[in-house]
Amino acid sequence: MLESFFNPKSVAIIGASRTPNKLGYVIFENFIKGFGGKVYPVNVDTTPISGREVFPSVKKIPDKIDLAVIVIPAAAVPKVLKECVEKKIESVVIISAGFAEIGKEGKMLEEKCKKIIKGSKTRVLGPNVIGVYDSSTNVDTLFLSRERMGRPKQGSISFISQSGAVGSTILDWLSEEKIGITKFISYGNAMDVNESDLIEFLGRDEKTKVIVVYLEGIKSEGKKFIETLKRVTKIKPVIILKSGKTDKGIKAVASHTGSLAGSAKIYSSVFKQTGVIEANSWEELFDFARAFSQPVPKKNRVVIITDGGGFGVLATDECERQKLQLSEPSEKLKNSLKNKFPPYIILHNPIDLTGDATAERYRITMEECLRSGEYDGVIAITLFQVPTLEEKITEILIEMKKFKKPILCCATGGRFTKRLSSILEGNSIPVYPAPERAVRAFNSLVKYATWLKK
Amino acid sequence: MLESFFNPKSVAIIGASRTPNKLGYVIFENFIKGFGGKVYPVNVDTTPISGREVFPSVKKIPDKIDLAVIVIPAAAVPKVLKECVEKKIESVVIISAGFAEIGKEGKMLEEKCKKIIKGSKTRVLGPNVIGVYDSSTNVDTLFLSRERMGRPKQGSISFISQSGAVGSTILDWLSEEKIGITKFISYGNAMDVNESDLIEFLGRDEKTKVIVVYLEGIKSEGKKFIETLKRVTKIKPVIILKSGKTDKGIKAVASHTGSLAGSAKIYSSVFKQTGVIEANSWEELFDFARAFSQPVPKKNRVVIITDGGGFGVLATDECERQKLQLSEPSEKLKNSLKNKFPPYIILHNPIDLTGDATAERYRITMEECLRSGEYDGVIAITLFQVPTLEEKITEILIEMKKFKKPILCCATGGRFTKRLSSILEGNSIPVYPAPERAVRAFNSLVKYATWLKK
Numbered sequence: 001m002l003e004s005f006f007n008p009k010s011v012a013i014i015g016a017s018r019t020p021n022k023l024g025y026v027i028f029e030n031f032i033k034g035f036g037g038k039v040y041p042v043n044v045d046t047t048p049i050s051g052r053e054v055f056p057s058v059k060k061i062p063d064k065i066d067l068a069v070i071v072i073p074a075a076a077v078p079k080v081l082k083e084c085v086e087k088k089i090e091s092v093v094i095i096s097a098g099f100a101e102i103g104k105e106g107k108m109l110e111e112k113c114k115k116i117i118k119g120s121k122t123r124v125l126g127p128n129v130i131g132v133y134d135s136s137t138n139v140d141t142l143f144l145s146r147e148r149m150g151r152p153k154q155g156s157i158s159f160i161s162q163s164g165a166v167g168s169t170i171l172d173w174l175s176e177e178k179i180g181i182t183k184f185i186s187y188g189n190a191m192d193v194n195e196s197d198l199i200e201f202l203g204r205d206e207k208t209k210v211i212v213v214y215l216e217g218i219k220s221e222g223k224k225f226i227e228t229l230k231r232v233t234k235i236k237p238v239i240i241l242k243s244g245k246t247d248k249g250i251k252a253v254a255s256h257t258g259s260l261a262g263s264a265k266i267y268s269s270v271f272k273q274t275g276v277i278e279a280n281s282w283e284e285l286f287d288f289a290r291a292f293s294q295p296v297p298k299k300n301r302v303v304i305i306t307d308g309g310g311f312g313v314l315a316t317d318e319c320e321r322q323k324l325q326l327s328e329p330s331e332k333l334k335n336s337l338k339n340k341f342p343p344y345i346i347l348h349n350p351i352d353l354t355g356d357a358t359a360e361r362y363r364i365t366m367e368e369c370l371r372s373g374e375y376d377g378v379i380a381i382t383l384f385q386v387p388t389l390e391e392k393i394t395e396i397l398i399e400m401k402k403f404k405k406p407i408l409c410c411a412t413g414g415r416f417t418k419r420l421s422s423i424l425e426g427n428s429i430p431v432y433p434a435p436e437r438a439v440r441a442f443n444s445l446v447k448y449a450t451w452l453k454k
Numbered sequence: 455m456l457e458s459f460f461n462p463k464s465v466a467i468i469g470a471s472r473t474p475n476k477l478g479y480v481i482f483e484n485f486i487k488g489f490g491g492k493v494y495p496v497n498v499d500t501t502p503i504s505g506r507e508v509f510p511s512v513k514k515i516p517d518k519i520d521l522a523v524i525v526i527p528a529a530a531v532p533k534v535l536k537e538c539v540e541k542k543i544e545s546v547v548i549i550s551a552g553f554a555e556i557g558k559e560g561k562m563l564e565e566k567c568k569k570i571i572k573g574s575k576t577r578v579l580g581p582n583v584i585g586v587y588d589s590s591t592n593v594d595t596l597f598l599s600r601e602r603m604g605r606p607k608q609g610s611i612s613f614i615s616q617s618g619a620v621g622s623t624i625l626d627w628l629s630e631e632k633i634g635i636t637k638f639i640s641y642g643n644a645m646d647v648n649e650s651d652l653i654e655f656l657g658r659d660e661k662t663k664v665i666v667v668y669l670e671g672i673k674s675e676g677k678k679f680i681e682t683l684k685r686v687t688k689i690k691p692v693i694i695l696k697s698g699k700t701d702k703g704i705k706a707v708a709s710h711t712g713s714l715a716g717s718a719k720i721y722s723s724v725f726k727q728t729g730v731i732e733a734n735s736w737e738e739l740f741d742f743a744r745a746f747s748q749p750v751p752k753k754n755r756v757v758i759i760t761d762g763g764g765f766g767v768l769a770t771d772e773c774e775r776q777k778l779q780l781s782e783p784s785e786k787l788k789n790s791l792k793n794k795f796p797p798y799i800i801l802h803n804p805i806d807l808t809g810d811a812t813a814e815r816y817r818i819t820m821e822e823c824l825r826s827g828e829y830d831g832v833i834a835i836t837l838f839q840v841p842t843l844e845e846k847i848t849e850i851l852i853e854m855k856k857f858k859k860p861i862l863c864c865a866t867g868g869r870f871t872k873r874l875s876s877i878l879e880g881n882s883i884p885v886y887p888a889p890e891r892a893v894r895a896f897n898s899l900v901k902y903a904t905w906l907k908k
Contacts, residue, residue: 021841102798143841144839144841145841147870148838148839148841148870149839149867149868149870150867150868150869161764162764163762163763163764164809165761165762165763165764165765165809165837165839165840166762166764166765168837168839169762169765169837169839169866169867170866172839172866172867172868172870172871173866173867173868173887175868176867176868176869176872214764216764216767243764243767243768243771244767244770244771245771246770246771246774246775247774248770248771248773248774248780249767249770249771249774251802252763252766252767252770252802252804253767255763255800255802255806281768281772281888281890282765282768282866282888282889282890283887283888283890283891307619308617308619308620308623309617309619309706309709310615310616310617310619310620310668310670310697311619311620311623311736312706313670313697313698313703313706313707314697314735314736316698316700316702316703316706317697317698317699317700317702317703319702320700320701320702320703321700326702344556346709348705348706348709350706352709355618355619383619383622383623384602385598385602385603385619385622385623385626386619387475387597387598387599387602412623412624412626412627412736413603413604413623413626413627413630414603414604414626414627414629414630415604415630416601416602416603416626417626418630433627433737434735434736434737435736436735436736436737437737
């Protein structure tokens with residue numbers, strides 16, 4: 001039912017502007033340049049924009065409209081929203097700020113808008129949002145210029161953010177890291193569409209394989225929120241970063257989005273009950289999301305394969321903290337590997353292929369470990385600086401996907417490392433810059449696997 | 455006394471080679487290209503290399519030698535080491551592997567080497583090391599090609615690593631991030647020079663402002679280690695990442711460097727007693743080190759200034775966890791700011807300058823907060839994607855250094871953000887990609903300040 005927010009045939013930009021840098025200009029330009037459907041500018045001033053006819057009201061557009069984007073001062077919103085309802089527009093994004101977030105007066109204005117859509121088929125996202133970005137249809141209401149904020153490529157992660165700034169910053173970072181997404185939604189004041197609606201919708205969306213949420217406090221009813229999560233997490237992973245977890249953090253949330261942040265304990269226990277994977281920091285949110293480009297493991301038996309002993313030790317420490325099982329290779333497996341390697345290779349877990357490791361050594365080790373049935377997945381630490389490690393290591397890692405067990409990589413460094421890492425990322429093998437982060441991401445897969453078995 | 459490892463006038467490369475990709479070739483080339491002093495190749499095969507006379511032994515070089523770098527098979531090392539002693543060479547780096555780390559036979563070889571230098575003035579770094587990198591003299595024994603591993607620019611951090619792979623990976627990453635260092639030392643088996651000697655030396659080194667250590671297990675006596683730390687931490691900060699902290703991690707260390715990792719608790723309590731700042735992950739090691747390019751705060755009262763509410767909340771949560779004091783601005787300070795800002799600016803702590811923040815708003819807020827005496831430092835969250843935030847924000851942040859209070863930044867994103875961040879980094883204002891990391895880095899400054907007051 002929210003489909004037309006992401007895949008409309010026709011869009012009206014209410015408040016489209018001819019003045020560069022105005023929000024109504026940036027958004028109109030986004031649609032003109034990227035969007036495949038029809039775009040109608042609406043403005044009380046009907047001077048043509050970029051040679052296009054401007055309509056004084058949506059009601060004057062001689063076409064069905066699926067999505068309206070409102071970028072006009074708050075006070076004028078109720079009037080145009082009413083016209084959208086009369087025009088039977090299914091989806092409306094209210095970008096405009098100046099509603100509940102500014103206090104009593106804004107709250108009244110927001111209530112007025114709620115009444116206008118009541119009983120109609122019009123659904124509203126916002127107000128006070130940066131809105132929607134869909135990487136395949138190019139619906140893009142983000143009013144930040146592409147110079148300052150890149151847009152991520154197509155992928156299978158969908159991302160819901162209560163905060164516009166957190167959302168846009170992460171999108172920019174994703175575009176730089178070449179991590180793809182399918183849909184992004186900032187839902188701001190959530191006068192109508194809220195986090196539960198969006199999670200429900202994305203749960204059914206075929207393009208979405210993983211749902212990522214930045215949440216300050218829920219806007220929907222607790223019961224609905226819990227039931228939605230229980231249902232959706234059985235179909236696909238939902239990863240949530242809840243901010244406002246400490247006393248001062250809760251206060252800060254109240255000033256920011258006016259949400260009731262509630263106690264950290266309540267949220268964490270809800271997340272546990274409903275199979276949500278909780279991220280505990282900004283970085284974990286997408287560290288975990290990226291892990292799900294790999295299959296979910298059967299159990300928690302992991303083997304660490306490294307060409308740098310120190311990194312192996314750091315990963316081991318984190319595995320222990322996360323209670324991942326680092327069992328020793330069996331005698332049979334050890335003997336089989338021993339016969340193929342020089343004597344100084346360390347055949348414990350971590351398996352240390354040492355500083356003269358070759359791609360072939362990785363291939364043999366991964367093949368034998370994954371075929372043995374002794375492990376449910378691999379953390380492959382591939383320090384590409386090692387002079388003997390050929391570039392074909394990337395092909396070998398990609399080839400190992402045939403075992404249908406999760407392989408997460410850790411590599412860090414400069415240009416050379418970044419080049420090889422992006423080949424892996426492009427082939428759905430996530431690469432983490434720190435051993436601890438790779439391990440925690442692996443653990444998020446294990447957590448989800450455990451939930452699915454329940 | 456270790457000075458000639460870093461600033462020799464003349465260097466002998468024992469095992470210099472004319473075969474590309476051999477370690478003795480890469481190291482010789484490094485010196486030929488970058489080092490300002492005299493370089494003498496030594497090899498049993500005396501065919502000239504790059505037109506230079508090759509000496510069959512250091513003893514045949516008609517010059518005083520300050521530093522010898524040995525890159526020959528382990529078995530041949532004792533003989534040439536003896537010649538180095540006879541030649542009265544002060545500093546010797548033994549790159550060669552195949553000593554204590556491979557077992558009994560290697561251990562005997564290492565003991566033999568120890569006997570050779572006993573009573574002499576020759577000090578040995580290694581064996582089994584990647585050695586030394588000095589960014590100002592260009593002593594560079596790292597045998598990894600510059601294509602795969604960048605070299606960091608000049609700076610004021612010195613970095614000691616027990617593991618060569620951890621060391622070289624971090625150097626490569628530092629070069630990419632444009633973070634400078636002064637000296638890097640990998641000390642491997644530490645048959646002579648160990649972590650205590652190096653910390654002691656760097657404590658007195660004028661170019662070194664911060665000492666960073668990656669440690670698996672100490673090679674020096676416990677008492678010496680503790681006393682050295684106590685002395686040096688009073689002069690400059692020492693940040694240590696100790697790996698091998700869990701049961702399995704300790705076992706992994708034993709297979710890796712043969713060190714006794716000891717219990718995590720013992721190490722952590724030693725670090726507390728001696729004023730060491732302990733990093734708990736790979737990333738914290740340099741997150742903390744970079745913070746010390748800023749002054750140390752008097753107390754722990756921090757103000758968070760942000761243009762993105764969500765990031766402010768995340769930083770607040772982390773401040774609470776780290777027990778940093780987030781006191782509210784006084785009524786006086788609030789009123790003074792209120793008069794200068796639009797009504798929707800949120801004047802608590804965090805101070806949220808909102809999504810239409812300007813550089814001037816940051817200037818006013820930082821000036822007034824730092825001048826008020828109510829805060830000991832600032833965490834400035836500057837999301838550069840905000841369209842109204844002018845590029846001169848970097849100049850304003852740099853100007854604020856006049857208050858001599860620590861300012862740590864948080865910004866994350868793509869190309870635009872990276873460009874502005876690197877201007878700040880170049881002016882000694884560290885920028886962190888996640889709010890939690892900025893807060894923990896600030897806390898490392900507070901911890902050190904507390905130690906200095908003891």
